[in-house]
Amino acid sequence: MVKVITDENKIKEFLNSRYIEAVFPSKERVVEILMSGNKLSFYLGIDPTSPSLHLGHSIPLLLLKQLGKLGHKIILLIGDFTAQIGDPTDKEATRKALTANEVKQNMKTYVTQAERILNEVGFEVKYNSKWLAKMNLGDVIELASKVTVQQMIARDMFQERIKNERPIYVHEFLYPLMQGYDSVAMKIDGEVGGNDQTFNMMVGRDLEKALLNKEKLVFTTRLLVDASTGKKISKSEGGMIAVNDSTEDVFGKTMHSILDEMIKTVFELCTEVPQSWIDERDKVRQNGENPKIFKEELAYELVRMYHGEKAAEKAKENFEKVFSQGQLPDEIQEFKINGAMTIVNVLQVSGMVVSASEAKRLIDQKAIEVNGKTVSDWGTRVEIGSTIKIGSHRFLKTR
RNA sequence: GGGGGUGUACUCAAGCAGUCAACGAGGGCAGACUGUAAAUCUGCUGGCCUUGUGCCUACGUAGGUGCAAAUCCUACCGCCCCCA
Numbered sequence: 001m002v003k004v005i006t007d008e009n010k011i012k013e014f015l016n017s018r019y020i021e022a023v024f025p026s027k028e029r030v031v032e033i034l035m036s037g038n039k040l041s042f043y044l045g046i047d048p049t050s051p052s053l054h055l056g057h058s059i060p061l062l063l064l065k066q067l068g069k070l071g072h073k074i075i076l077l078i079g080d081f082t083a084q085i086g087d088p089t090d091k092e093a094t095r096k097a098l099t100a101n102e103v104k105q106n107m108k109t110y111v112t113q114a115e116r117i118l119n120e121v122g123f124e125v126k127y128n129s130k131w132l133a134k135m136n137l138g139d140v141i142e143l144a145s146k147v148t149v150q151q152m153i154a155r156d157m158f159q160e161r162i163k164n165e166r167p168i169y170v171h172e173f174l175y176p177l178m179q180g181y182d183s184v185a186m187k188i189d190g191e192v193g194g195n196d197q198t199f200n201m202m203v204g205r206d207l208e209k210a211l212l213n214k215e216k217l218v219f220t221t222r223l224l225v226d227a228s229t230g231k232k233i234s235k236s237e238g239g240m241i242a243v244n245d246s247t248e249d250v251f252g253k254t255m256h257s258i259l260d261e262m263i264k265t266v267f268e269l270c271t272e273v274p275q276s277w278i279d280e281r282d283k284v285r286q287n288g289e290n291p292k293i294f295k296e297e298l299a300y301e302l303v304r305m306y307h308g309e310k311a312a313e314k315a316k317e318n319f320e321k322v323f324s325q326g327q328l329p330d331e332i333q334e335f336k337i338n339g340a341m342t343i344v345n346v347l348q349v350s351g352m353v354v355s356a357s358e359a360k361r362l363i364d365q366k367a368i369e370v371n372g373k374t375v376s377d378w379g380t381r382v383e384i385g386s387t388i389k390i391g392s393h394r395f396l397k398t399r
Numbered sequence: 400g401g402g403g404g405u406g407u408a409c410u411c412a413a414g415c416a417g418u419c420a421a422c423g424a425g426g427g428c429a430g431a432c433u434g435u436a437a438a439u440c441u442g443c444u445g446g447c448c449u450u451g452u453g454c455c456u457a458c459g460u461a462g463g464u465g466c467a468a469a470u471c472c473u474a475c476c477g478c479c480c481c482c483a
Contacts, residue, residue, distance in 0.1 A: 295436075
């Protein structure tokens, strides 16, 4: 059993963690409670709305890990019920409701993904359908009586929607209540979440006080945006790096989608590398070092965290080889063909493109190479044992 | 319940009978340039093939008018606003 740490310096150090944006009700109060020596429980709730955890999720996970290291009990709450409702946070449109099946599919790998980050500390997994699915209308109304409509519509994204004449559904109002009720159901001592979750987390704090007369602490983490420009960290949603991406993908996506100005922030928020090292490296970069080097260090670190040292080493080598030197990667996806076929056919049948038209377009755009030669004719035949390059970084080998 | 508005490709958004597979923007893809960056420039962005002033499918859904419909009519469905 891990002993609860009550060393004031360590607790203050924790509160100054670079992951933290704010704590509620106040730093002083949090110190007081953490110093009590009681083993407390903290949780992070994640709705399985997509099949993978990405860089953004890793921030509260890392913070949760620190709480675990202080000797407290940590819980990963899978919002299997809430995922079906949809958190209206930061969305200008109502989220498409997920079916129970989609949710189930999505959460399959959540725990193993979270493990990659929480590895050193033990954690418990809970599912909020356990209590939310059981509530009856009376319970819901009781809960709803604790929050006013004014409080709800005061939230910016609801204001946005009203302004843009977009619909707001009643069930979306219910979302914060449900998330708040999670705290009550678990009689939780504290919650960790991105700062966009502040409202939802505070509803939980209010509910816990009202229904259990218990004080809940709230830790909000910084978000992955550039503080000075407010720009998103990656150039696109699609480029979001996922914990269960392949090692090549984690490395490649990092190199490809993290803007230079963001490298430092991602290091700070998504890794556990000492601050002094980050500052030092950032300084060197600012003094003119090719930012590619710093970025490669980030890519390496992320792969190392998720997949281990060896994988990181390999991913780096592979990257150097394929992109810096323009060689072929070690492992190329293979596709079996029965004798020579036209290039368009191979691309389509292998699923590398969705239609023959797309294949033809790519050929017209000089994006297809077979055995190192750019293909210009749709009818070009591909023999068994050929290596096809599609665009800048996709490869296929026929066999 | 009454009145007004609206529904277009991944998203936003023009079009309001033929020249519409549908302007523009964003996103995505590809090419040039690079550091697989960013910025910039260029092209592409429904499907099929026999690549054509070709065929099929698509402008909420179902019908209708007409040589011809995303565009007009009818019904239905959804959404927004105002009044009650």
